[in-house]
Amino acid sequence: MSAPPAAGQEHKRLTQHDVDMICARHDRLWSARMGGARAVFAFCDLSGLSVTGRNLCDADFTGALMVGCDLRKAKLDNANMYGADLQGSDLTDASMRRADLRGSSLRGANLTGADLFEADLREGQIAAADRKEGYRIIEPVQREAQASGAILAGANLERSRLSGIIATKADFSDAILKDAKLVRANLKQANFNGANLAGADLSGANLVGADLRNAVLVGAKTMSWNINDTNMDGALTDKASGKDVSDMPYEQMIADHARWCETGGGEGAPSVFDKADLRNLKSVRGFNLTALSAKGAVFYGLDMESVQMQGAQLEGADLRSCNLRRADLRGARLKGAKLAGSDLREAQLGPLLIGRDRLLPSDLTGALLTNADFARADLRQACLSGADLSRANFTNALLKDIDVTGAIRMGARGLDDVI
Template identity: 85%
Template sequence: MSADAPTAQEYKRLTQHDLDIICAKHDRLWSAKLGGARAVFTFCDLSGLSLTGRNLCDADFTGAMMVGCDLRKTKLDNANLYGADLQGADLTDASLRRADLRGSSLRGANLTGADMFEADLREGAIAAADRKEGYKVIELTQREAYAIGANLSGANLERSRLSGIVATKADFSDAILKDAKLIRANLKQANFNGANLAGADLSGANLAGADLRNTVLVGAKTMSWNVSQTNMEGALTDKPAGTNVADLPYEQMIADHARWIETGGAEGKPSVFDKADLRNLRSVRGFNLTALSAKGAVFYGLDMEGVQMQGAQLEGADLRACNLRRADLRGARLKGAKLAGSDLRDAQMGPLLITADRVLPCDMTGAILANADFARADLRQARMAGADLSRANFTGAQMRDVDVTGAIRLGARGLDDVI
């Protein structure tokens, strides 16, 4: 072997005590206190240790061995994890915004609900400081970023860079991948069920055998992608889903319905929007659309703030990524509807008074409410049996007599007191 040949990297093994001391100094640095120092774990072995809940923003983990580490709710924003081995690590609800994960291994890691906004997961070469050459490559070959079998369910990967990543059989279900770069990524047999890939670049990506059911692919670049044997049932693309807005005067119909409601039927007329694609409306902010029928309609991404839709028939409707802040949905029928990622803060979703002794509850039975924000919403008597409430936010919401029988509650906030 020549003198210039790369040698195997030696790792410095740290104990939990060592780790705690370094983290304490990093905390002092962030708090602008004396004795602070940036946490540097370059080529250290932290395998099996706990960093849960720590603030390690801007820390350096270059080439670190972190197999099986407990990183739940750890703050790793802008951290350097270049070439780090995170196999089997638990990063549930961790924050990795703009983190450098190039060449890292996430094989079998749990990143459920992690925030990886603008994170960089491209391939990279491992290098070490060298007095003569500055940085000297230790490994002769480019290291691909590996996320084989990783669980990224519900993770925020918006605008992240994953070009060339190997993530076969990884779980991206309900993940946010808006404007992500996935050029030539190996995503064979990966699960993207319910993921939002709006504006993502999937050029040359290998998605053979992947699950793309109910994904959002609006504005996605798909040139030369491989989707052989890929299940795309229910995927939302740029093509009209249902009756195109160009085929019917939807804007006039919406206005007529609102006028009919406001005048008590004296002017305008009621309209039916079942299975209509209403995306091109862009906004119905503040409209009075009480008792509207829009079963199976697509509202994706619409601005619906303050809209009045009391008693509306919205069974199976697609309301993902909609702005429904302060919307009045009392008594609305949303059975089987898709509301993933929607903003429902301060929305009224309690019972609708029909007569003195009869009320109509808001029915969200079997609805997909993953990552939806219900903060401070009125959900009294709402029916959410069998609904998917994964990572939804119910902080400050009124939840008296809510039915969540059989609902999926993984990572949901504000449901601790709801049986």
């Protein structure tokens, strides 16, 4: 059921034909053709209609009724959706970068995989032009942005402004909320399982009964937040998880390990970093860490470009948001590892030759690979059985004989030909 129109404001009901014509003129404007005009849906009723895949960047939806609209894959970058009613709408994979959603209602909307980078979802008021005062407040009550029950799983909300939003029981699982503003937000019983809240401002936020399992809270501001009955199992904070590498002779350990690799075991010694928090290393770019044992270790955010980790034991390790571009991970054991949001472009994850006729495939069974980038990576014979590949990018990757049995593939790109 839609919210009633603002007092003194009527909504013009549009048909699907009306909407299609407005969208066509907007397309002509964007392609610099004759007859183009910006799409203006201000205070119109589009409820139940479709703009699937349409380019509506910079369009005006101020105060529009859009209950149950089909906006899948629509391009709404920089659109003005101030005070719009989007209850129950389908915004799956929509692009809403820097959109103005102040005072809007997203109650029960589906924004799975949507891109809301720097979007504004703060509270707002509906106003109208007035000759004497410039603007006249139509609604005297400040409208909080409503997203209760909304599905934002895997959505990109980096640097978005959500201060004061009401998002009780909303689903933010695996969402990217880096540097987002959530000051005084009502997030009771919301699901943030696996979400990246690094650098987010949660000051005064209400997270009673929320699910923050495996969430990234590195650098987050949490002053006066309420986390009564909040599940924070596995959440990554600024506090060291396990043994802090700063308390270990890690420089000597890595040097000894590199020497051990270079001499075929003749000198040096293999290093064991099991369950260690390695974040203070900052960078291991280009290091030779072949056969390293770092089970359950935390590598979060490290620069690991071109690192050599062939045959490494990395079961359950946290490698989220790491730069693993061109890394050599042939034959690595990454069972249950977390690689969400990591850059693995051109990485080598194919089989490791360990004998004349023996190959050791890489094992990523049950790994968390959401939003990871495997473009042009070598994944031949890799086992990704039961892994979460949601929204991961496999464009132009080598995927011969890859095993994706039981894997979650929602929104993954480049896997169309893989059975």
